């Protein structure tokens with residue numbers, strides 16, 4: 487029997503993205519699946535219900551009707567308790583589960599007997615690049631961070647020579663040069679800013695320079711060994727952090743825009759900009775803290791808010807930046823999902839091989855157990 491794929495509306499925290507687009511409905515059908523989509527699913531991404539129907543999906547107004555008999559539920563964020571209770575036993579759920587933090591959702595999925603996969607756990611191996619949702623979303627977040635900064639900044643980014651005089655180029659400092667940081671550098675450069683960037687991983691130096699920005703970091707022995715085998719940053723020593731703060735502190739003073747993106751997997755985000763450093767910045771300067779949901783890189787940033795400090799610096803703490811560029815974020819995420827679903831569908835039927843490398847790494851619950859070691863711990 488054809489595998490039945492369901493997509494319900496996102497209900498959490500005003501999530502604007504969606505897990506399927508008309509393009510991916512067609513791709514899922516080409517895999518041999520049937521697709522049911524809840525009415526209103528694409529609203530936040532400007533996709534009308536009629537476009538899903540035209541692509542071949544059944545568009546239904548009722549969540550239960552969409553989930554009835556579904557083999558696979560695709561979502562952006564974790565399903566709600568009601569959605570989980572409407573799933574048939576053994577149904578597969580694929581979402582950005584935020585499984586380390588969303589303990590209640592994981593427990594509900596486990597006790598419902600669902601097989602749940604977290605897209606954030608897809609390993610970053612070459613074969614899985616096409617399903618790497620962390621990268622597809624971080625790239626857009628980096629872009630959007632610069633757009634938000636430009637919006638909050640009362641001056642222009644590019645140098646402009648006019649009859650009334652010259653407008654100076656904005657100085658933009660990007661802290662943390664992973665996927666989001668690299669796109670932030672590229673975007674700020676395209677807008678005409680003078681861009682500098684820092685990271686603790688030596689590999690980033692060349693990447694920063696190849697984008698036409700200047701690299702700034704404490705390049706000591708610890709820096710030379712700051713990258714894990716997996717390509718992530720290690721937590722740095724207190725001594726390194728002090729040297730880093732002394733170097734970046736002098737630099738931050740002169741910046742108009744600071745974008746912070748630094749994360750360390752499984753830990754709170756490192757504080758890279760102290761309140762004292764923010765106090766040295768010029769009035770009208772803007773900081774965008776992309777790490778705000780992981781505790782923040784900037785002292786004084788608050789999730790979901792723009793804080794204006796006593797010295798007139800705006801600290802932008804928007805959460806879910808990909809959701810502020812929802813149409814593109816949905817399009818890329820939905821393609822990530824098609825590639826992932828392709829791993830578990832053979833000849834149009836659900837064929838789960840829990841020993842398959844990528845499925846194994848992304849599995850959170852299966853057969854009434856929490857099967858992901860990190861989440862279980």
Ligand code: NAD
Pocket residue numbers: 610611612614615618620621624661662663664665666667684685686687690716717718719720722747748749750751756758
């Ligand atoms: P991330 O979101 O975990 O962290 C963002 C950046 O913050 C990283 O560059 C990190 O080095 C930096 N950082 C951490 N602590 C810092 C500090 N104290 N000061 C300054 N910067 C600090 O990173 P990411 O975007 O997920 O990328 C992590 C790695 O994964 C990179 O090496 C990237 O190239 C790699 N990657 C590989 C693939 C793939 O092969 N498929 C895909 C995407 C990313």
